[in-house]
Amino acid sequence: MGNKVVKFGGSSLADAGQFAKVREIIRADAARLFVVPSAPGKRFADDIKVTDMLYESQRLACAGEDFGPVFDRICQRYRGIARDLGLQCDLEGPLQKVREDLAAGADADYAASRGEFLNGILLADYLGYPFVDAAELIVFDEAGNFLPEETQKKASAVLKDYTCAVVPGFYGAKRDGTVKTFSRGGSDITGAIVARAIDAALYENWTDVSGFLMADPRIVKNPETIDYITYRELRELSYMGASVLHEEAIFPVRLAGIPINIKNTNAPDHPGTMIMDRFDEAARKHTVTGIAGHKGFTVITIEKEMMNTERGFGRKVLSVLEKFDISFEHMPSSIDTLSVVIADAQLGDNLDAILTSLHEAVSPDALEVSDNMALIATVGHGMVRQRGVAAKLFDALVGAGVNVRMIDQGSSEMNIIVGVESDDFDLAVRAIYQAFVTA
Ligand SMILES: Nc1ncnc2c1ncn2[C@@H]1O[C@H](COP(=O)(O)OP(=O)(O)O)[C@@H](O)[C@H]1O
Ligand SMILES: N[C@@H](CC(=O)OP(=O)(O)O)C(=O)O
Numbered sequence: 001m002g003n004k005v006v007k008f009g010g011s012s013l014a015d016a017g018q019f020a021k022v023r024e025i026i027r028a029d030a031a032r033l034f035v036v037p038s039a040p041g042k043r044f045a046d047d048i049k050v051t052d053m054l055y056e057s058q059r060l061a062c063a064g065e066d067f068g069p070v071f072d073r074i075c076q077r078y079r080g081i082a083r084d085l086g087l088q089c090d091l092e093g094p095l096q097k098v099r100e101d102l103a104a105g106a107d108a109d110y111a112a113s114r115g116e117f118l119n120g121i122l123l124a125d126y127l128g129y130p131f132v133d134a135a136e137l138i139v140f141d142e143a144g145n146f147l148p149e150e151t152q153k154k155a156s157a158v159l160k161d162y163t164c165a166v167v168p169g170f171y172g173a174k175r176d177g178t179v180k181t182f183s184r185g186g187s188d189i190t191g192a193i194v195a196r197a198i199d200a201a202l203y204e205n206w207t208d209v210s211g212f213l214m215a216d217p218r219i220v221k222n223p224e225t226i227d228y229i230t231y232r233e234l235r236e237l238s239y240m241g242a243s244v245l246h247e248e249a250i251f252p253v254r255l256a257g258i259p260i261n262i263k264n265t266n267a268p269d270h271p272g273t274m275i276m277d278r279f280d281e282a283a284r285k286h287t288v289t290g291i292a293g294h295k296g297f298t299v300i301t302i303e304k305e306m307m308n309t310e311r312g313f314g315r316k317v318l319s320v321l322e323k324f325d326i327s328f329e330h331m332p333s334s335i336d337t338l339s340v341v342i343a344d345a346q347l348g349d350n351l352d353a354i355l356t357s358l359h360e361a362v363s364p365d366a367l368e369v370s371d372n373m374a375l376i377a378t379v380g381h382g383m384v385r386q387r388g389v390a391a392k393l394f395d396a397l398v399g400a401g402v403n404v405r406m407i408d409q410g411s412s413e414m415n416i417i418v419g420v421e422s423d424d425f426d427l428a429v430r431a432i433y434q435a436f437v438t439a
Pocket of ligand 2: 008170186
């Protein structure tokens with residue numbers, strides 16, 4: 001039987017009690033030999049993640065303000081875990097080093113990475129596994145882009161000398177040794193990289209929910225677990241906001257054909273969700289695999305009669321966005337209208353300037369802006385073969401009194417995206433869930 005990589009999220013390692021559950025899980029299966037921890041996460045709803053406190057410490061240090069009190073709270077989190085578990089490893093030395101580095105002007109990536117680094121030291125000691133610094137395995141270029149093939153070479157060469165190891169999640173290093181983190185939630189990517197590097201039989205991703213759920217449990221009460229899902233479906237759902245797995249975590253394992261199993265640290269016997277390239281279609285319980293979405297989008301709708309006959313119309317619109325260095329999410333079109341959906345974070349303060357440029361570039365009959373929009377994706381390979389899926393979805397939304405502002409049936413044919421007003425977001429997700437799952 002092949003080895004397993006086990007990644008534990010911040011909620012799974014938030015305190016000593018959680019560490020104990022993690023060790024029990026690892027000891028229950030002799031194949032669980034490569035462990036990727038996140039930084040201590042929230043212990044209760046209003047708690048603060050260590051990663052957030054590290055960013056805050058760095059921000060204060062950088063502004064020349066006193067970061068001592070925030071950093072002391074970080075130290076207390078780690079000291080509490082080490083004390084409650086009776087660990088003997090040197091924690092004070094590494095804590096002091098981080099404090100000094102922050103005072104000396106360390107950057108945000110380095111600061112944030114120390115959350116996983118310190119937790120990795122504690123977990124390695126608790127398990128009796130060697131600690132392998134992710135900075136020795138994971139490579140970024142000078143501009144900060146992750147280099148997958150160079151990483152695969154380096155990580156597999158280093159890890160072949162270990163029968164087991166703890167590798168902290170979330171970061172790697174540029175070739176000059178400067179620490180670089182992935183985007184938030186990026187420990188999931190580290191787990192996938194380690195799985196590919198050791199050619200694991202399975203990548204287990206342990207979190208605080210019993211697998212990937214059909215909808216966000218903060219919106220839908222007790223949603224069903226998705227038993228099986230393909231990498232592609234999962235990527236669509238993760239990208240659209242289902243935060244349980246970082247959307248980029250799929251690439252390394254998909255390349256190597258390694259399945260991912262999402263499991264619950266607080267309910268380890270639950271089978272969770274299996275993610276793989278394909279599976280027996282008969283195993284699907286519902287037409288729809290999952291529903292995900294998020295708020296914070298603006299839609300610009302461009303109207304122009306006979307637009308469809310005008311050569312290069314789409315290109316001109318896109319070149320305006322390119323000029324502002326903006327990427328778009330979707331671009332549904334009909335005969336005389338074309339809409340571009342843009343995340344507000346991309347748009348910044350550029351909306352007025354973009355509208356002016358669009359007027360100059362394509363002389364539209366009208367430009368309409370809908371801000372404060374949310375996008376919801378209803379995803380499932382099974383949707384292609386079923387008639388009436390779109391009708392059922394819209395009936396559900398109309399029945400709930402939701403005003404649908406935009407529709408995009410993605411070219412992947414396993415995805416229908418609707419744009420609704422942000423205030424209707426939760427209502428719309430519940431209505432779709434009810435129509436496809438509980439009705
Ligand atoms: N479709 C979904 N299925 C499961 N969890 C979801 C989904 N959408 C959002 N979530 C949220 O994702 C959380 C788990 O992800 P995350 O906070 O990154 O965990 P971890 O700290 O273990 O990495 C869950 O607690 C849940 O609130
Ligand atoms: N600690 C980092 C990376 C991470 O992946 O964390 P988690 O596994 O708790 O989502 C973050 O908060 O973004």
